[in-house]
């Protein structure tokens with residue numbers, strides 16, 4: 001069955017889901033500056049289906065599925081699709097949660113995480129642990145597809161302890177997912193060593209034979225839109241997903257790539273801080289922002305000193321007091 005994944009322009013460019021990073025505030029920031037030609041799909045952080053079905057745990061994690069009105073407006077304006085990513089190992093919990101997501105939240109699709117390599121979850125047979133249990137993995141995809149009208153995609157890796165791309169991909173293709181994303185590393189590799197795009201290409205070739213309508217997205221180590229497009233052409237993929245590239249370049253989803261001016265960097269730093277504050281209103285640790293301060297404070301005289309000052313901040317007001325004197329014209 002065809003879904004929005006089939007209707008998107010090629011190559012599809014997607015923002016990778018990243019826990020504690022790609023929340024609604026960060027997505028809004030990226031969407032504000034993204035060119036619609038350079039970003040087609042965003043995903044939420046992964047959320048546990050087991051957690052969501054339990055009242056107590058749910059309270060702690062439900063914010064991961066939050067989409068603010070402002071983000072929603074930008075998604076519509078730029079025609080970007082938003083997909084909720086979930087994980088777990090109990091098909092019934094997928095059914096329950098997907099029904100709820102479909103009935104009560106406005107997502108364009110569901111993505112199942114079969115890629116997280118963290119030993120604790122893998123030992124429980126979740127996430128990339130499912131690579132070692134294709135029978136359960138297929139049961140989960142079937143349950144997820146039957147739960148609602150939303151397209152169900154899977155994000156995974158090229159193997160568990162060793163590379164097993166074709167065998168694993170053939171199991172997944174049998175379930176006819178709406179799309180498949182392959183991160184070009186095994187679970188055992190975690191994030192070590194270069195992503196293997198030749199293996200991802202093998203999955204695409206197998207798809208050509210078994211299920212030509214299922215889009216294959218590659219993931220791993222991409223640093224720019226240009227590189228994403230090149231990789232898709234070279235390896236005959238439908239799309240590419242980019243995660244950590246935004247830590248080097250938050251302007252990544254723009255067609256125009258150049259060194260940003262000091263003014264632009266300060267503006268982005270302030271917009272990000274202000275947005276984080278507006279969205280989370282103290283409910284998330286302010287220190288999360290510090291990681292970004294080292295991204296924005298690069299490549300201008302005095303940046304190391306500014307970075308050091310910002311690393312001590314505990315509030316939006318303190319950040320404003322530091323950066324306003326550097327550009328009095330700023331609307332702070």
Ligand SMILES: Cc1cc2nc3c(=O)[nH]c(=O)nc-3n(C[C@H](O)[C@H](O)[C@H](O)COP(=O)(O)O)c2cc1C
Pocket residue numbers: 016017018019020021044045046085113115116155183219220221222241242243244245
């Ligand atoms: C901080 C962080 C959090 C992540 N959280 C998730 C997640 O919630 N779901 C998921 O499928 N992958 C997650 N990943 C993996 C990324 O989506 C992506 O597959 C991986 O970083 C490789 O792509 P990249 O080199 O473009 O970053 C996470 C990665 C990082 C660095």
